[in-house]
Amino acid sequence: MLRHALRRLLWIVPILIGVTLTSFALLSYVPDPAEDPAVVATLGTEHALELKRSRFLDLPRFFNERPLDVVGRVDDALAHLAADDRFAESARTTLVRLGGAALPYLLPRLDALEPAARARVAVALSPIAERMGIASDETVDPERAVAFWNRFWVDRAIDFRPANAKRAARRLSVHGTQTREADLFELDTFALEQIMASLVELSSPAATFTPRPPTLPEPLDAMRRLMAAAAHVTGREDVLTEDAAEPDVLASLQRWREWWLVHQPDYTAYAGPSRFLAMLTDTQYAKWAERVVLLGFGTSVDGTPILEKLRDRAPTTLLIMTSAISLAYTLALALAVVSAIRSQRRADAWLLGASLTLFATPTACLASWSAHHAGPSALLGVIVLGASMVLSPLAQGRLLVGEVVRSDYVRAGRALGMGPVRIAFRHALRIGLLPLVALASVEMPTALGGTFVVEKIFGVSALGDETVRAVQAHDVAWLVGLAFLTALFVTVTSIATDFAVAAIDPRLSLAALRHRRMGA
Amino acid sequence: MIDRELREFLGRLLGNRRAQIGAIALSVIAFFSIFAEWIASDVPIYVRYQGSSYVLPAITRPDRFRDMRADQIKATLGPDDAALWPLLRVGPEAPTTDPPLRAASLSHLLGTDAFGRDVFARLLHGTRVSLALGATVGALSLLIGFALGGVAGALGGVWDSLIERLVEIVGVFPAVVAVALVRALERRPSLLSLIVVIAAVNGANIARLTRVLVLRSLAEEWAVAAQATGASPLRIAFRHLAPHLAPALAIAGVLAVGSVILTETSLSFLDLGVPSKIATWGEMLGEIRWGAGAPILLPPIIALALTVGALYLIADAIRKTFEV
Numbered sequence: 001m002l003r004h005a006l007r008r009l010l011w012i013v014p015i016l017i018g019v020t021l022t023s024f025a026l027l028s029y030v031p032d033p034a035e036d037p038a039v040v041a042t043l044g045t046e047h048a049l050e051l052k053r054s055r056f057l058d059l060p061r062f063f064n065e066r067p068l069d070v071v072g073r074v075d076d077a078l079a080h081l082a083a084d085d086r087f088a089e090s091a092r093t094t095l096v097r098l099g100g101a102a103l104p105y106l107l108p109r110l111d112a113l114e115p116a117a118r119a120r121v122a123v124a125l126s127p128i129a130e131r132m133g134i135a136s137d138e139t140v141d142p143e144r145a146v147a148f149w150n151r152f153w154v155d156r157a158i159d160f161r162p163a164n165a166k167r168a169a170r171r172l173s174v175h176g177t178q179t180r181e182a183d184l185f186e187l188d189t190f191a192l193e194q195i196m197a198s199l200v201e202l203s204s205p206a207a208t209f210t211p212r213p214p215t216l217p218e219p220l221d222a223m224r225r226l227m228a229a230a231a232h233v234t235g236r237e238d239v240l241t242e243d244a245a246e247p248d249v250l251a252s253l254q255r256w257r258e259w260w261l262v263h264q265p266d267y268t269a270y271a272g273p274s275r276f277l278a279m280l281t282d283t284q285y286a287k288w289a290e291r292v293v294l295l296g297f298g299t300s301v302d303g304t305p306i307l308e309k310l311r312d313r314a315p316t317t318l319l320i321m322t323s324a325i326s327l328a329y330t331l332a333l334a335l336a337v338v339s340a341i342r343s344q345r346r347a348d349a350w351l352l353g354a355s356l357t358l359f360a361t362p363t364a365c366l367a368s369w370s371a372h373h374a375g376p377s378a379l380l381g382v383i384v385l386g387a388s389m390v391l392s393p394l395a396q397g398r399l400l401v402g403e404v405v406r407s408d409y410v411r412a413g414r415a416l417g418m419g420p421v422r423i424a425f426r427h428a429l430r431i432g433l434l435p436l437v438a439l440a441s442v443e444m445p446t447a448l449g450g451t452f453v454v455e456k457i458f459g460v461s462a463l464g465d466e467t468v469r470a471v472q473a474h475d476v477a478w479l480v481g482l483a484f485l486t487a488l489f490v491t492v493t494s495i496a497t498d499f500a501v502a503a504i505d506p507r508l509s510l511a512a513l514r515h516r517r518m519g520a
Numbered sequence: 521m522i523d524r525e526l527r528e529f530l531g532r533l534l535g536n537r538r539a540q541i542g543a544i545a546l547s548v549i550a551f552f553s554i555f556a557e558w559i560a561s562d563v564p565i566y567v568r569y570q571g572s573s574y575v576l577p578a579i580t581r582p583d584r585f586r587d588m589r590a591d592q593i594k595a596t597l598g599p600d601d602a603a604l605w606p607l608l609r610v611g612p613e614a615p616t617t618d619p620p621l622r623a624a625s626l627s628h629l630l631g632t633d634a635f636g637r638d639v640f641a642r643l644l645h646g647t648r649v650s651l652a653l654g655a656t657v658g659a660l661s662l663l664i665g666f667a668l669g670g671v672a673g674a675l676g677g678v679w680d681s682l683i684e685r686l687v688e689i690v691g692v693f694p695a696v697v698a699v700a701l702v703r704a705l706e707r708r709p710s711l712l713s714l715i716v717v718i719a720a721v722n723g724a725n726i727a728r729l730t731r732v733l734v735l736r737s738l739a740e741e742w743a744v745a746a747q748a749t750g751a752s753p754l755r756i757a758f759r760h761l762a763p764h765l766a767p768a769l770a771i772a773g774v775l776a777v778g779s780v781i782l783t784e785t786s787l788s789f790l791d792l793g794v795p796s797k798i799a800t801w802g803e804m805l806g807e808i809r810w811g812a813g814a815p816i817l818l819p820p821i822i823a824l825a826l827t828v829g830a831l832y833l834i835a836d837a838i839r840k841t842f843e844v
Contacts, residue, residue, distance in 0.1 A: 015689055018685065019689055026702065357825060361824075362802070364785060395771055399771070446779065446783070449786040452790055471792060476704055
């Protein structure tokens with residue numbers, strides 16, 4: 001039994017992977033926002049492309065034979081700038097965006113270009129110089145810009161190494177002085193990889209719980225500083241105020257990590273094995289799964305982490321739903337047993353009629369009506385929801401219990417003087433219970449819709465209103481998170497159901513079934 | 521052999537009082553929904569207009585009459601033109617000239633709703649949409665569920681695990697979440713996605729039920745006996761088991777049709793329902809949000825209860841017939 005239990009629990013993993021594949025299959029048919037004229041008209045091409053990228057639609061689905069890293073991007077941009085073709089303008093903005101991370105691959109190649117192209121590229125780099133705080137009239141002058149960048153590279157090439165970037169990030173997070181900030185700014189986006197690494201390290205649970213020497217600053221302060229530096233070099237407008245509280249900082253960190261997931265290839269170079277790895281990881285599915293697993297489904301459209309929202313809202317909804325289902329099924333089983341044993345036709349008909357009416361009356365109407373007359377209360381919501389679910393278990397239960405009551409062994413028992421109570425508890429209940437338990441677990445997904453309606457009418461702020469908002473805002477991240485949560489909940493209940501079924505009817509335990517099949 | 525059994529079964533079924541009542545009620549409702557345009561519509565059934573003819577707005581859509589009320593259409597007709605009008609000249613979509621929330625009268629059999637639309641016309645056309653949706657999705661999910669559940673229960677082993685897992689993966693998506701996900705992804709909501717999603721989710725439920733029933737029946741002695749005579753598992757499942765499962769499946773099918781209609785109601789209430797200007801029962805009930813009272817809400821509720829009740833009576837009769 002224990003082995004069976006473990007195997008069953010391990011099955012959760014493939015099921016959840018199946019759920020990710022199913023949602024991914026749905027998601028990969030998202031219409032491309034950059035091709036939707038309505039989106040482009042309201043947001044502009046720039047934003048639409050960014051939106052496309054944030055959904056990983058620029059990547060192939062499962063295999064990327066040519067992952068594009070910073071070196072590849074620099075190559076493309078240089079080719080367009082040198083040719084001065086119609087993509088030159090966008091190549092210029094790309095170079096500015098890539099920033100310091102592009103310099104180690106760009107500056108050594110300047111000499112190989114023609115003089116005119118060389119000057120164009122050098123001038124295009126002037127916004128980067130401004131960001132680094134080294135801009136002068138030299139950087140914007142086509143005559144002198146090339147010489148400036150050549151000199152810069154001779155002087156500073158030695159600084160553009162990961163170890164140096166790591167040291168700079170660490171110093172900023174520890175000291176936080178203006179000088180340290182200027183040091184980091186001089187590396188521009190080259191330091192981003194290390195900044196993100198430090199941020200992840202600072203936010204890990206280990207960093208929070210290990211005792212920290214008094215010379216080190218609060219991790220929150222360090223995070224805030226690092227994020228401010230990242231915002232400076234990338235031009236993202238996700239800046240926190242000095243007195244931002246912990247939840248705000250953590251939410252901002254989540255957004256940064258998500259942004260990094262999308263934009264990492266802009267700032268890192270793939271060399272050797274990492275290039276082969278990128279063939280698998282720079283794909284829609286891998287990025288998407290990474291967001292689900294590492295970042296807890298990412299952040300909602302309004303910037304709150306999905307996981308946090310789910311934690312806040314899920315218990316209410318699940319509580320309403322499970323208590324309504326238990327109420328309905330307990331009631332249905334009791335009524336089924338009583339009606340089968342007494343088998344008074346008129347009472348039977350009334351019972352079915354009443355439950356049929358309750359079933360056919362939409363939950364929305366019943367709930368609105370009772371909310372109107374009795375005022376909103378969660379208990380009333382549970383009762384209304386439960387009442388609408390009585391019919392199906394009652395019908396099934398009556399069928400099954402009726403079979404038992406008419407069976408030969410019960411008739412024989414009756415002839416021997418077995419009382420109705422004994423029939424009910426010893427035979428009818430046990431047989432009736434079995435399919436009902438199976439039915440109850442599959443009721444859950446169906447009941448969720450009714451729960452949302454009840455929540456809406458009784459003004460309970462839980463999963464329901466958030467989902468309606470998400471559909472209107474096209475907040476796919478929330479819906480995927482919700483699908484995952486409900487999938488997990490339903491799977492766990494269904495496994496529990498299997499055990500319950502085996503416990504009630506030993507004939508159906510897996511071992512017994514296998515034994516029979518092998519014997520046959 | 522099968523023919524004779526089927527004829528006998530049908531004969532017994534039609535002799536059952538409950539089946540008769542259910543069938544009559546269902547046919548009346550179906551009749552009204554099929555001939556909705558003949559009873560209440562703002563477009564004529566047949567028009568001859570400036571030499572060309574149009575039949576039934578559902579078949580040929582005369583563009584020139586779009587967004588026009590019956591009296592406006594009538595005013596455009598010349599002396600040579602002819603039109604065959606439905607019994608009532610009000611449609612389900614366009615507001616009438618009468619004020620909203622009017623009580624029932626001869627021109628509006630059930631009054632008007634909050635937007636001044638005729639409730640009776642909306643009920644007729646809504647019945648068609650809701651019935652069609654319920655029947656399509658119910659039949660589709662019963663088919664999917666029975667096939668998958670039967671194969672899983674009968675073959676067992678790898679097939680069982682495989683189908684069980686598939687069913688679990690689809691079944692764990694609550695209908696409302698699946699529809700919400702698809703709605704959020706779509707550029708504009710479509711009816712097809714609604715049908716497919718609800719059918720898949722419902723089919724998964726029925727497959728689980730079928731599987732449990734098949735497993736239970738296979739434990740019976742006659743199934744073991746059939747195995748001993750060399751019958752293949754699939755033959756046992758679909759030839760010998762099917763009659764045993766029919767009562768439970770008939771009830772499940774009926775409940776599926778009813779619950780699809782009710783699901784649609786909930787979805788419409790949450791603004792995720794059938795994307796249509798034409799009414800559905802769910803959409804009519806959703807008017808409760810704009811303070812609709814009993815006169816507007818009762819017709820769809822009664823229609824819904826009648827439909828579900830009729831289906832239930834038929835299923836019950838099927839069960840009774842099998843039990844003889």
